[in-house]
Amino acid sequence: MKNFILFLLCSLCLPQLSAQTTNNEERQKYVYPQKVSPTGIDNYLFSTYYYNGKKTYNLRNSVLSNSDMISAMKINPAGSSFAIVQTKGKKSSVTVYDLWMANKVKHEFEEDMTPVSLCYAPDAKSLVISGDNKELLFFDTRQYALQSKMEIPFVAENIAISSNNYFIAASNGNTLDIWNLQTKELRKSIEADDKINCFTFSADNNLLAVLTADGKLNTYDTRTFFILQSYDAMGTAKYCYFHPEGKYIAIITGDNRISILNLMDETDREYIDNAEGGITDARFLKNGKGEIFLAYNTVNSITYELMSKLSPNYTRLMSDELSDRMNTWMKMMPGETLEEYNLRVNDETRAEQMKLFEQEIATRMADNLVEKSEVTLGNYNPTDNVLALEFNTMPTIYLDVPTEEVSDFMNPGDLEFRNAKYGLTKNDKFELIYADVYNKASGKTYKYDNLDRESFDYMKSDDNFIPLNLVQQSNMDEIKLQEIKESIMNMAKQQKTISDHTKISVDAGIASETDANGKKIMNYNINFSYEVEQGFSAQEDFGPGKYATDQSGAAMSMLAIMKTAFEKDFAQYVQAGKKLRVKITGMADASPINGKIAYNRVYGEYTNEPVYKDNDLSNITVTKESGITQNDQLAFLRAVGVKEYLLQNIPAFSKMNSDYNYYIEVTKEKGSEYRRISVAFTFVDAF
Structure with a gap:
């Protein structure tokens, strides 16, 4: 955890501390000279890493690993490790290294396979390796155990997973196939006129971009996989990468040029020219201030350019905002x-x-x-x-x-x-x-x-339009939910578990979505949260250094509302085999932890567990040996306690196809009123 905080601080400070800064009317640029020429790059948040020959490096020219000849490198999206494909003679293998300690091997795959390419799932929960036997192998990222195999019709030279985990795509030569990742059924097979140099999904999962060696860029709507736009004259068409907001895409059109296209207005184009040359990879990155940069490699550097001239995606x-206001x-x-x-x-x-x-x-x-x-x-x-x-x-x-x-x-x-x-x-x-x-x-x-x-x-299409009868049903459900809440809270007050100083909020609503087969579905969202007034939270919520759910009267009251609701009036939504997404947010204040709080493994042990902090994917470790030394860990354990309660007290949840994600928030303020939890349930295709 300390390494992560130090890394994040260093990452944010790097442009001011070590970069050669150029300020002009055109664009603000930060140049990081490198001793060797970056062959391929990848990033974790705002930091960029690369490989050349047998070694991998960070921006400070520090060697992270020394192996056989490297042909591919991918950073774990949670920032804990990275995986490489290395080759010695005719034999290739995959090795996973620690991202923070040089040459520390976390796992060496010994499976009978000859790896060609690899990718991580965007949620960092699995690593996918393509072998020369026309198979995709899925491994978990905790113990690297084999989860499943998927046969495909060719050897995948490149693979990628959409950020919503709906699709996995693989290419070989002129062919690109896209499968429904859950059912492993083929959604689309694309035959291009020339070799596919690059393909990528947009961050909002609505678009797939395919770049071919004849200088063509096609974008596809991922609902239908029909072509939306086609562009010619993309030069060498080496690589492409979507802007986080999906409005722009960067394309490497030559050894020293990157073109940035506005996909909503083809007359709007920006160009980045770098005389140094050697550009093979480029990606948009966001710093701690929310500013968007384009990072790319040259012969002797990694360069970051501020994209301040690109307009927001107003649509x-x-x-x-329109959706939020209409829902209200x-x-x-x-x-x-x-x-x-x-x-x-x-x-x-x-x-x-x-x-x-x-x-x-x-x-x-x-x-x-x-x-x-x-x-x-x-x-x-x-x-x-x-x-x-x-x-x-x-x-x-x-x-x-x-x-x-x-x-x-x-x-x-x-x-x-x-x-x-x-x-x-x-x-x-x-x-x-x-x-x-x-x-x-x-x-x-x-x-x-x-x-x-x-x-x-x-x-727009009517994809976000919700039938009024479902809206009315949701309103009736929310009235029931409020009644359950009032009943449970009154009981808790009689038992002096909480008082009038604890406020519990419940909310129900319907949102439309398009599933991995392009079908419009309706999801049912039910949210629970609470607040305790200042001066009373230490008694009614988590005390200093506390994290177990039964140590918080407010948390237990909120969880009792969930249990009652999902076992009675809302039991119809808890169906075996149905998809459920659960977002659990644990919060902590900024009160310093002096020394180490003992952890008795009440919720198990976690090493490099994926967790979202400030909505960015990160990782966290809590073991009996490490104990608790950071508020991040307290926030995380408060979230984990909710999952444990749900699985133990609402057994029907265990039979659902559930995806639990942990979010942590640590405020800058001190005070027990900031130690709390909230839970958001999304019952997928509930109607």
Whole structure:
């Protein structure tokens, strides 16, 4: 754990401490000179690693491993280790090394196989190795035990798994096959005109990019695997990598050039040229401040360039906020009767409310763009009596102006755009959809009104549209959930387990999703959380250094609500074999731990266990020998205790196809009110 914290601090400080920094009008650049030429690179968070010949290195030129000739290297997404494919003569093998201690071998695979390529699952729970016998071998990353085998029709030269674990893709020559990872059924087989040099999934799993040696880039919709876009003239087309927001993709088009394409507006392209040459790999990385860099290798360096000129994915931001606001709006309000609710929420009012929210969100994001725009007067159409007003930042608008008043429009500087409202176009640009245009030359005001345009919601498919009957069912369920909560809390207060100073929150809702077969499904989300007022949490929640669930009255009360709900009114969703995703968040405050808190292995021992910290995948170790020395470990154990309670007290969960993920949060503040837990259940395809 200490190594991880030190690594993270060093990673964030590296640009200021060791890089040669170049600041200019074009782009901010950090150059890390290397003693040898990086052959291939990979990264963990903001740190980059590479290999050359028989050795692997970090940015500080430190040797991490020394083996036989390396042909592939992959960093464990949780940052604990890395795996290489090494070759000696005609024999090849896979070795896993510790990422923090030089030449420390964690595992050597002795299976009867000749490895060709490998990849980690994005959740770091498995390592997949492609052998020359047309098989994919899946190993767990704890003991490296063989989990399963998958026969494929060719030797996979490259393999990759989508970040939602829906798909595994493999290529050989001109062929790329994509399988449903759960059922191992083939979803799509792609035959390209030339050799496939690279393929990659977008972070949101909506796109698959395929780059071929003839300089072509195709993107596919992962719901249907139909081609969405095709680009030519990608040069040598060595490698491609999606921007985290999915709006841009970086393509290595030559030995010294990287092209960055806007996939929502093909007229928008950026280029990175590096005279040093030797570029073979590039990837977008995010630093601790949330800034996006492009890291790439050259003959003698690893270079980071700040991508500050790339615009945000406004469509994605709009979609996320619109969904959140609509989910809140569609919930039954306190004191609202069912009749009142049905009058307020129906198909017609929902569409109108969505349009209003869309306009509000887009207008806020546009930040009164018209005031920052250069306005010019366009042509006048005397037949329709409309005058074109052109902007350098937005599409042209057409203003109704009587013929006898056209002469008043001589100077665009006389125009003021009041009460402006904005929308988003299909290519992720803002457009003006309403304004009161005041002409100072004449003192007259003209109304531009395009509020009835095709809205953001209708530019999308109906994949996120939830039937009203399911929304209403969810509201009824939430009322039941609230009743269960009040009953359990009243009982806990009578037993003096908690008091009125503990507040438990329950929430139910439905969200749509597309499954690995491209089918639209409805997921049922049920969330539980609590807070305890300052000054009372040490008595009603976790005390200093405590982590066992039975040491927290608030936690046990919340878990009792879950047990009652899932054994009675909500038992219909707990079905054997059905998919369940559980996100358990353990929290801790910043109070220092003096010395070491003994750990009695009540929840077992964990070494390099994958865990999400600040939503980034990391790893954590808690053993009897190590004890507890960090607040991260306390937060983790509080989360683990929830899983143990669920499996022991709600046996039906053990029969579901469950995926548990741990999230930890450590606040900067001190205080027992920050030591708590929350749980989010997603019952996949519940309806």
